[in-house]
Amino acid sequence: xxxxxxxxxxxxxxxxxxxxxxxxxxxxxxxxxxxxxxxxxxxxxxxxxxxxxxxxxxxxxxxxxxxxxxxxxxxxxxxxxxxxxxxxxxxxxxxxxxxxxxxxxxxxxxxxxxxxxxxxxxxxxxxxxxxxxxxxxxxxxxxxxxxxxxxxxxxxxxx
Amino acid sequence: xxxxxxxxxxxxxxxxxxxxxxxxxxxxxxxxxxxxxxxxxxxxxxxxxxxxxxxxxxxxxxxxxxxxxxxxxxxxxxxxxxxxxxxxxxxxxxxxxxxxxxxxxxxxxxxxxxxxxxxxxxxxxxxxxxxxxxxxxxxxxxxxxxxxxxxxxxxxxxxxxxxxxxxxxxxxxxxxxxxxxxxxxxxxxxxxxxxxxxxxxxxxxxxxxxxxxxxxxxxxxxxxxxxxxxxxxxxxxxxxxxxxxxxxxxxxxxxxxxxxxxxxxxxxxxxxxxxxxxxxxxxxxxxxxxxxxxxxxxxxxxxxxxxxxxxxxxxxxxxxxxxxxxxxxxxxxxxxxxxxxxxxxxxxxxxxxxxxxxxxxxxxxxxxxxxxxxxxxxxxxxxxxxxxxxxxxx
Numbered sequence: 001x002x003x004x005x006x007x008x009x010x011x012x013x014x015x016x017x018x019x020x021x022x023x024x025x026x027x028x029x030x031x032x033x034x035x036x037x038x039x040x041x042x043x044x045x046x047x048x049x050x051x052x053x054x055x056x057x058x059x060x061x062x063x064x065x066x067x068x069x070x071x072x073x074x075x076x077x078x079x080x081x082x083x084x085x086x087x088x089x090x091x092x093x094x095x096x097x098x099x100x101x102x103x104x105x106x107x108x109x110x111x112x113x114x115x116x117x118x119x120x121x122x123x124x125x126x127x128x129x130x131x132x133x134x135x136x137x138x139x140x141x142x143x144x145x146x147x148x149x150x151x152x153x154x155x156x157x158x159x
Numbered sequence: 160x161x162x163x164x165x166x167x168x169x170x171x172x173x174x175x176x177x178x179x180x181x182x183x184x185x186x187x188x189x190x191x192x193x194x195x196x197x198x199x200x201x202x203x204x205x206x207x208x209x210x211x212x213x214x215x216x217x218x219x220x221x222x223x224x225x226x227x228x229x230x231x232x233x234x235x236x237x238x239x240x241x242x243x244x245x246x247x248x249x250x251x252x253x254x255x256x257x258x259x260x261x262x263x264x265x266x267x268x269x270x271x272x273x274x275x276x277x278x279x280x281x282x283x284x285x286x287x288x289x290x291x292x293x294x295x296x297x298x299x300x301x302x303x304x305x306x307x308x309x310x311x312x313x314x315x316x317x318x319x320x321x322x323x324x325x326x327x328x329x330x331x332x333x334x335x336x337x338x339x340x341x342x343x344x345x346x347x348x349x350x351x352x353x354x355x356x357x358x359x360x361x362x363x364x365x366x367x368x369x370x371x372x373x374x375x376x377x378x379x380x381x382x383x384x385x386x387x388x389x390x391x392x393x394x395x396x397x398x399x400x401x402x403x404x405x406x407x408x409x410x411x412x413x414x415x416x417x418x419x420x421x422x423x424x425x426x427x428x429x430x431x432x433x434x435x436x437x438x439x440x441x442x443x444x445x446x447x448x449x450x451x452x453x454x455x456x457x458x459x460x461x462x463x464x465x466x467x468x469x470x471x472x473x474x475x476x477x478x479x480x481x482x483x484x485x486x487x488x489x490x491x492x493x494x495x496x497x498x499x500x501x502x503x504x505x506x507x508x509x510x511x512x513x514x515x516x517x518x519x520x521x522x523x524x525x526x527x528x529x530x531x532x533x534x535x536x537x538x539x540x541x542x543x544x545x546x547x548x549x550x551x552x553x
Contacts, residue, residue, distance in 0.1 A: 036413045075451075091540045095528070106498065117439045118451035124415030124527075125459045125503040128440065138503035139414065140528075154414045156527025157459075158496055158504025159538065 034071040040152040056105035059152035080112040101142025241327035253346040286321040390491035393428030401524040401531035410450040420526035429551040482545035486516035497542040
């Protein structure tokens with residue numbers, strides 16, 4: 001991945017609603033060149049007390065937060081998001097092996113894009129609400145540990 | 160309201176032989192059923208309230224229609240009518256004739272049926288009655304057996320007039336996909352289109368792309384569609400782009416490309432016909448200048464809703480029907496997956512290996528994760544919904 005610069009400004013992320021699951025540790029706000037190919041990462045050491053589900057949640061929160069950056073193209077930009085649920089389905093072990101990740105998580109979440117029409121976030125799944133949210137989106141993501149870093153791999157909408 | 164049209168006087172020569180045969184099949188021995196006559200006899204029983212008499216007449220009227228579809232013989236309902244010469248009567252006869260033609264061609268006679276008439280109101284005044292009801296049914300088409308097909312909430316407004324002790328039907332106003340089609344085309348044109356669609360389907364089934372001998376899924380709506388879905392074109396596109404992206408033409412919805420990809424394949428099957436881009440949420444289109452698809456183009460629920468509602472909306476683009484099971488799926492049809500309460504993924508069927516009704520018999524292509532000729536059984540742990548593409552509107 002091409003990082004031009006990476007400045008971590010750590011502060012509590014309060015984007016999630018009360019119904020959203022809590023992140024194990026605060027997600028950082030990243031100042032990096034925006035890219036849809038952005039890969040969320042975290043040091044293994046920082047998350048050593050966390051469960052796989054919490055690690056996936058942390059990384060996915062970071063991945064969504066990346067699209068709140070003002071540098072993000074309008075098509076991709078988010079005003080807000082909520083992570084509703086992170087599951088580790090047993091029936092996705094074969095997918096994890098195929099995708100060369102340690103485990104696969106199924107994430108249910110909602111996003112509020114800056115604009116709904118023609119937003120990237122409309123694609124795939126989710127229900128558009130009158131308030132401009134896209135509720136109940138679903139993605140499969142993988143987590144791989146390599147060189148003391150956890151990396152998030154966004155797999156897709158389905159297996 | 161259904162605008163009925165007059166039938167053409169002459170059939171087209173190309174279909175004359177087949178139509179003549181079917182017409183004979185349909186019209187000869189067109190007799191009311193004894194069971195139905197019992198309902199009219201019952202009208203003479205003075206103790207029956209007017210409402211009951213009216214319901215008996217209406218029930219007989221519907222029973223004859225359903226029995227006709229079961230026996231593949233037109234049933235004479237004229238004895239239930241106040242005036243046999245009204246325009247709507249001829250239109251209703253034409254409609255039933257078309258239905259029987261389709262049923263004969265596609266083996267879609269009813270093996271069994273159960274209909275419901277949900278009466279919303281019966282207003283009686285000065286010897287006339289106006290009845291609002293909703294028709295529903297569960298039927299088993301011969302070609303689809305044992306799959307049960309359902310229809311619900313077809314609204315009818317039926318007017319009746321009182322004659323001595325009887326009630327007779329003056330009019331039946333309702334609107335379904337066939338009445339809408341008949342508002343634009345007469346009976347003979349529609350039957351000719353059915354014949355052409357049937358020939359096109361039969362040719363496709365004979366082609367090497369298909370391994371199925373089963374015409375079962377060529378359901379009623381498909382037979383009546385004004386434009387046949389080009390399954391081969393859709394499948395070829397899906398196969399070619401299954402593991403890559405057509406980024407010179409379409410935007411890649413990274414990690415969320417499943418429905419965008421299937422829409423592209425459907426677009427090939429509709430001879431590049433998409434909706435007029437005037438409603439982002441309800442119309443199915445790709446906006447090439449901005450490189451973006453509309454909500455139905457890119458979203459699982461959006462696509463499903465568009466396909467199933469493209470009868471009443473009349474939007475340009477593909478139209479589909481819900482299938483109760485996978486048994487009637489054919490290459491080019493759409494399958495979607497559910498996790499919990501969320502319908503989250505769209506795939507397109509590209510091969511049917513044999514005639515058995517098992518997930519291993521169907522192969523699909525998909526994006527995100529990209530799949531080429533994967534067996535549907537790979538997705539066996541998910542709840543699925545099946546949408547058969549039946550044609551397209553222009």
